[in-house]
Each structure stands twice: as C-alpha cells, then as structure tokens.
Amino acid sequence: AQSVTQPDIHITVSEGASLELRCNYSYGATPYLFWYVQSPGQGLQLLLKYFSGDTLVQGIKGFEAEFKRSQSSFNLRKPSVHWSDAAEYFCAVGATGTASKLTFGTGTRLQVTL
Amino acid sequence: DAMVIQNPRYQVTQFGKPVTLSCSQTLNHNVMYWYQQKSSQAPKLLFHYYDKDFNNEADTPDNFQSRRPNTSFCFLDIRSPGLGDAAMYLCATRWGRSESNQPQHFGDGTRLSIL
Numbered sequence: 001a002q003s004v005t006q007p008d009i010h011i012t013v014s015e016g017a018s019l020e021l022r023c024n025y026s027y028g029a030t031p032y033l034f035w036y037v038q039s040p041g042q043g044l045q046l047l048l049k050y051f052s053g054d055t056l057v058q059g060i061k062g063f064e065a066e067f068k069r070s071q072s073s074f075n076l077r078k079p080s081v082h083w084s085d086a087a088e089y090f091c092a093v094g095a096t097g098t099a100s101k102l103t104f105g106t107g108t109r110l111q112v113t114l
Numbered sequence: 115d116a117m118v119i120q121n122p123r124y125q126v127t128q129f130g131k132p133v134t135l136s137c138s139q140t141l142n143h144n145v146m147y148w149y150q151q152k153s154s155q156a157p158k159l160l161f162h163y164y165d166k167d168f169n170n171e172a173d174t175p176d177n178f179q180s181r182r183p184n185t186s187f188c189f190l191d192i193r194s195p196g197l198g199d200a201a202m203y204l205c206a207t208r209w210g211r212s213e214s215n216q217p218q219h220f221g222d223g224t225r226l227s228i229l
Contacts, residue, residue, distance in 0.1 A: 104156035
C-alpha cells in the first residue's frame with residue numbers, strides 16, 4: 001500500500017527566508033507525486049506535480065520540488081518565503097490507473113513571521 | 115474560468131437530519147471524488163465516480179451516499195448525520211481517460227456543522 005510521511009507538523013520561518021518542506025513516500029512502482037496548498041477554509045490548490053522526466057519540477061508561486069528516488073523523497077522548496085505563503089501544505093502520492101486515487105500526508109502547517 | 119464549484123460553502127444541520135452537499139464542474143472531467151477532511155487532518159477519500167461507475171472506499175460508512183446524475187454534477191448525501199460527521203467536505207475532479215496522469219482539481223469545500 002502507498003503511504004506518505006510529512007515529518008514536520010508545523011514550521012515557522014521568517015519572511016524572506018528559504019523554505020524546505022519534507023515529504024517521504026512509500027510506493028511499489030514509479031510514483032506520481034503532488035504538492036497541494038490549502039489556505040484556511042479553502043480547498044486544495046495544486047502547486048506542482050511529478051510524473052516522470054526531470055527530477056526537479058517547477059510549480060506555481062515560486063515553488064519547486066525535487067524527486068529523489070534513492071531517498072524516496074519529494075521535498076518542496078522556495079528560496080524566499082512571502083507572508084502570503086502561510087498555509088497548510090500537503091504532499092500526496094497518486095496510484096497508477098485510471099482512478100488515480102491520492103494518498104495524502106498529514107500536512108505541514110507553515111507560519112511566516114514578519 | 116473552468117472550475118469545481120461546491121455549494122453551499124457552509125452548511126448547518128441537525129443531528130440525524132439528512133443533508134445534501136453539491137458539487138458541479140465545468141472541466142468536463144470524467145472522474146469525480148468526495149473527500150472528508152476533519153480539522154488538522156489530511157483529506158480522506160470517501161468514494162469516487164469513474165464516469166457513471168461508483169466506487170466506494172472500504173471504510174466509508176453506509177451513512178454516506180452519492181449520486182452523479184450527469185457529468186457535471188455530483189452530490190454527497192449524509193442520511194443521518196452524527197456529531198462525528200462535522201468536517202470539511204471536498205469535491206475533486208480529474209480527467210482520467212488519457213495515458214498521462216492528470217492531477218485532481220479541488221473545489222473550495224463545504225464546511226458542515228452538526229447541531
């Protein structure tokens with residue numbers, strides 16, 4: 001069965017500082033990996049996705065993530081955080097097949113201090 | 115813009131009183147999902163439709179039902195809501211026909227409160 005671990009429940013960074021959110025996955029084949037962001041009271045917005053090819057993927061809002069098969073990781077990064085980035089971030093792995101059900105990690109809440 | 119729209123955004127119902135949440139989409143996606151998300155938790159898949167085919171998750175309570183009358187609309191029915199059903203309910207859609215794996219697109223959710 002597939003699973004996702006986000007080791008950090010809560011992270012606080014200063015505005016302008018760099019950010020890295022960790023994600024480790026368990027999946028028996030080549031995974032489809034996603035990062036979603038959720039602002040309070042809102043739905044999930046897709047930041048970026050990895051299906052195949054280049055292991056460094058670029059997303060919206062200046063985010064990027066790197067797929068490392070040897071470490072089973074898909075960490076999310078941003079070089080300079082803005083106060084508006086404060087939100088909950090979910091890493092997810094998608095099963096192959098037409099339904100492509102997602103398994104989410106438990107999320108990391110990002111707080112940004114001014 | 116093409117969207118996934120959930121109505122209402124906030125729903126209050128009484129303990130045991132049936133409630134229906136709705137989801138519509140303009141993306142013409144063939145797969146639609148319903149998730150339950152409790153406070154500070156990850157979304158939990160309840161069921162999904164692949165076209166008209168309904169697929170229930172093994173641990174989804176019988177109290178939860180769904181209808182998909184056409185491609186654009188999907189409904190979540192909770193027959194007898196209990197206090198434990200208070201949560202955010204998220205609808206998502208996806209294009210599932212091509213070989214390439216497309217991401218799920220989420221609505222803004224419906225926050226359900228039980229009195």
